[in-house]
Amino acid sequence: MRLLLFLLTLLSPVLALAGHRMDMDSMVMNENPVNLPEGCPKIAGDKTITVKAGRKFAGNFPGAVFAYDQQSWDIPPCTRLTIRFINKDHIRHQFMVHGLPEKTYPQGMFTIEVSGPGEESASLILPPSKKTYLVHCDIAQHTEHGMKAQLKVAGGDRDLASLPGLTRPARPDTYPTRWTVSSVFLLLLALAGGGLLVWLLRWLWQSMISE
């Protein structure tokens, strides 16, 4: 253990330079509080958001199992954004951003992963253009079961699909249909309406001819 700590101390400057931090409790990849993405003349401002993750946040979305406490953020361009990521479950969750400029963020990604109940904070400088970035937890089937959100810069350029409570899925599930008294009543009413429509059209036609 002591050897490990020693090695970690030795390696920490190297790892920190690459924007990587990792220990038993959390991991941060491609953290960037300093380097300006191409097109940003300076840091426009500092902003901190708190993001909570866990099963309990899926409670408002029937069919979802894991979720963040919020599904969309809108942040001004070139902002240095600090994310305080709180994991309320006893498993791993991630706050992973995709599609960032690859020159500044390898693979276009920024990640905070928290290993279990706890929290971790990290910062990144957002790019200058109007764009929507995917935020998700890339643990097998977590995105698919609700842990998906979007980070809009300057209002974003679109809305992503399948954000719990916010946008429809691209490939929706289908559910069983059950007829109720009111649906039968509605159908009968529509039937009568159809008949009435024929009668109305005939009456209109006849009144036009007679004129």
Add this chain to the structure above:
Amino acid sequence: MKYLRILAYSLGIALSLSTAWLLFPGERSEAGLLAPATLKWVPDIEDTEDFCPFEHPEWRKAQTIEGVEISESPICRPDNPYLVASVVKGTNNVTMPTLMKTRLAMDAVVKENDLDGDGDPDVIHIKLEVAELNGSSPDGDFLIPGYPIAPGLMPGIWVFVPKLRGMATIDAVSTQAPEILRAPSPPIRVEQGDTVYLTLENTHYLPHTIHLHGVDHPYARADGQGNDGVPITSEKMLLPGESRTYKLHPRQTGAGIYHCHVQTDKHMLMGLQGLFIVEENRPDNWLQTFNIGAGRVRHPSRAAREKYAQEVDLHFQSLDKERYAAIQKYNDPRLVAKAMNREYDITDADEDFYLLNGKAFPYTLRDSLIVVEADQKILLHTVNGHPHSLGLHLHGHKTTAIAADGVPLQTPVTRDVQPLLPAQRLDLVLDTHNDGRHSFGPGAWLFHDHAEKSVTSDGVGPGGDLGLVVYRQYLDENGWPKLQGMDMVPFFNRQFYQKQVPVWARSGAWEIFSDTAPLPPDRLRLILSGLSLGLALGLLIALWRSGRKLP
């Protein structure tokens, strides 16, 4: 008069319609004097895979990483030696550069406290997650994380995996699972007398538990928490997002199983089952806690190294299309739970895909070859994960069963079909001494379950759990067996297991066996049928017009 005319017309229409229907060319036609020509199958480059794509040939060599000796593994796709080193020393004891070459979390395998002072750690913390492979997505028609078991075959599977870090796909663009995220649930090795904390972090969207089948463990922990993994008796189900630690102190050696005990007839057979092997206590015995993808153990235990040239894990399991259908059809866990637990009925079920170490032939040739030399003794830990019995047959050899279900056999049994009941573990010794019984000599010898349907994938063979024991002279430098049989190209074509490729498409006499060219419909029948249909239509129009002329 009017009714008579209508009757006559109707009769005419009915007669000509039935003639048209009777004469309409059917699905099959006779060929006449000469049968149709043979279609030559030409593989589509897009659909044909390389036999052995692999980026790390240097992983095959014997090497020492962080002081951990890692044996050679000369097959096409050997285990990641950095991962082997990490799970031997413990993810808490290796350096960051080594750990970063794996996808393991830092607390996946924590090893500490040499309680008996014999030079190896005796308190072992193992953390497992649950992953779904080839599940559906609300974002489109693809399966994620993608895990093909053979070219073009992506059945739904659940596995226990070591606690990971980072993405569940190869990279930010791909939907494919990384190498560590695979079937089977990896064999776990601990030492007799170790204090083992086995933690399940339920990362899946359904409830699960771990039951230690045949491994010495108390029914309840000292603090009263259930420790048997059975939600009917010992404890509540572990819900999504929750974590539970099972504690054990195994007093006996032998091979057991760890498996989920929630809706066992579904969950265990979806893949939540793995070998759990308790090795003999020896001094300085650092064990390879996980053997990802089973197969050869690249850092065997002290006892295994004393007695055997190699230690190999062979996990047989099977999948049913109807059982996993719901996870690929639906996303909503309520729909999945209903379809799986109440609409699916295992008493009416048949298995469709048979896996050897998580893959079906021909992918088994990439990572499940047993490469041997003459005069070796090799220990095979086999487990039957099927819902039915298995007759393990090895060509050219008779293996010797030395232990069943973790208990040494009083009388070892040497034979060429080794029977395994469901969930049974059999320790077999493969002796490559060429004496006409234990071995018939060098070759590339098949092994498989001799229940013939298990050498197919959804009925198409060769597929399923076919593996090979390859003597060194029959292996090329890239880990591929030197075979002199059929051309392998069709088997690596994604159309083959979709039943689109004639199985003998590339044999020396493909003209005899390939598909026939389809026949055009018989011309005479086509004309007569068309005429009759036209007549019927004409009559119908005539009937309509004659009706309108009347006052």
